[in-house]
Every structure is written in C-alpha cells, then in structure tokens.
Amino acid sequence: GAVVSQHPSWVICKSGTSVKIECRSLDFQATTMFWYRQFPKQSLMLMATSNEGSKATYEQGVEKDKFLINHASLTLSTLTVTSAHPEDSSFYICSARRGGPYEQYFGPGTRLTVT
C-alpha cells in the first residue's frame, strides 16, 4: 500500500505557457501533500505544503502566483506552473502524508522542460 502517482511523468512546453502536474494517492487518503523541486545532481527542496480544502503554504522564495497549488480532494493535489520559463525546467516531485508524522510517500516525479 501507500502508492503515489504523478502525471505526466515528463512534459515539454514552450516558454510562456502553463503546465499542470497531478499528484494522486492511489490507495490512501492524504490530508497533506508536499511539492518538491529537484535540480540535476542536487537534493530535494520543499516548495509548498498542500492541505485538502485550504490554501497551500509556500516556502520562502517560492512564488505562489507562479506555482499554483490546488488540493481539491483527499487523493489529489495539482501543481500548475504558470507562464513557464526555461529556468522552471526541473524535476518536480510530490509526496503524500498518510497518517503519522513520519509516513510520507513520494511520487515518481515529473520532469518539466521549458523550451
């Protein structure tokens, strides 16, 4: 159990367009989901915390108007990168919290390339 999926697994878009990435917990309900960003050969950096039914909490330095997060249900959170630019190209990973504070399960990631 505790499977998290992401869609799409990779996406290429043109500069100025918007891209939506979905994160789903397939076999459990997740009250909290997290969005991370990872640059090549680097570690994960937390972007925002997404709580079902409420506004997301963004980490310092993350533009909330650029990275729109919606957590509409207990199994789905979406990240929309608006007006994408080449510097937004990265590996975006979500995780979902199942129950206790230590139980956080990660999706397979979405590679975004902005041309």
Add this chain to the structure above:
Amino acid sequence: TQLLEQSPQFLSIQEGENLTVYCNSSSVFSSLQWYRQEPGEGPVLLVTVVTGGEVKKLKRLTFQFGDARKDSSLHITAAQPGDTGLYLCAGPLTGTASKLTFGTGTRLQVTL
C-alpha cells in the same frame, strides 16, 4: 536554519566492498529518515530512526541515529550494483509535524 550535511557527496566502489554514509547537523532532530532515489524516480523510504542511539538493520543496511539526535549514519555491507543510487537523509523541521528538510545527498555507484 536546519541543515543536513551528508558525506561523502559521491562514492564509487566495487561490488563486495563496505561503505558508510554520514548525515550531520548542528540541530537536534526528533527523527531522521533515509531514502534512496534512482534516476528519474522519486525517493523511496528505507528507514525512520526516532530514538537517540537507535540502530536499525535492513538486510545489508545498518542505520544508526546519534545519541544526541544530531547525526545519523548508513552502513552498507557487501555492496551490490543494485545499491547504486542517491541516498538522502531527511528530518522534520522544528515546529512542524511532517515538513521535511533533506540532506545534501550521497551519490553511490557500485560497479562489478
């Protein structure tokens, strides 16, 4: 700022060798987790250590949490090519129940 520094950053060893990866911080963590990440995939949780001094074993992997809960280590015995990957330690930020800060990462390559 709670930082988790890992060492070494990169390790290339031959199959059968032993290795240890370190995760250090100047801050106290209520728990630490270890993940392994393969290219193009998300991290997979290996273990969570909670008690200072705790030692957990997962087959050939041994995890230890420092007595002061500021550091942790991962020891792999008789490494295999399947152990290749990015190893990440992570711990919850102070004052939050589940927001994690990740270590700098250790990239392990095990060759035949």
